[in-house]
Amino acid sequence: MKQITLKKSAHFISVILNIGCVIFGIFSVSLFAGIMVIICAHLFSAEMFEMVWENAVREGKMISFGQGVLFFICCLGKLVCTFLALYHAKRIFSCIGKGNSPFTPETGVQIRKIALYVLLFAVFSVISVFKMSFSSFFMCGLSALILLCISLIFDYGCELQQEIDETL
Secondary structure: OHHHHHHHHHHHHHHHHHHHHHHHHHHHHHHHHHHHHHHHHHHHOHHHHHHHHHHHHHOOOOOOHHHHHHHHHHHHHHHHHHHHHHHHHHHHHHHHHOOOOOOOHHHHHHHHHHHHHHHHHHHHHHHOOOOOOHHHHHHHHHHHHHHHHHHHHHHHHHHHHHHHHHHO
8 A cells, every 4th residue: 555655656746846857947948048148149249238238237237247147157057957956856756656666776876966966056056146145055065965875875775675686
């Protein structure tokens, strides 16, 4: 009974994560296109672009061009990290939703990748123009460390699963 509930719950979570992947994928592609438009406009009509941008900066309504590009690249990095973390989580839950054992070598690798993306998300947040608070950075780092420990637990579970399979 519990295995059927786990399978259904994992499948439901997999569907939700799949929707999240699509949404964050669309956001990432849209932001990348926007960044390219800003950079190309700056390259192909630099005089007009600089005049408009400098007027806005002088009036205190905008940040400098370099700060703007850095901010958008950091936002893109955060969106891509979120997309990849959701994608790897979806892979874990879809495997469980199909009735497979969660204790496989692949699960530990997927969880480590999620931990890496959580840490990269924190790094992109810190280097962006608008600073991340220390408590948020600490929580991202702590979450990455917890995920790393959980991946080691899954590796140990995988070893135990292999031993049980070999003895049968």
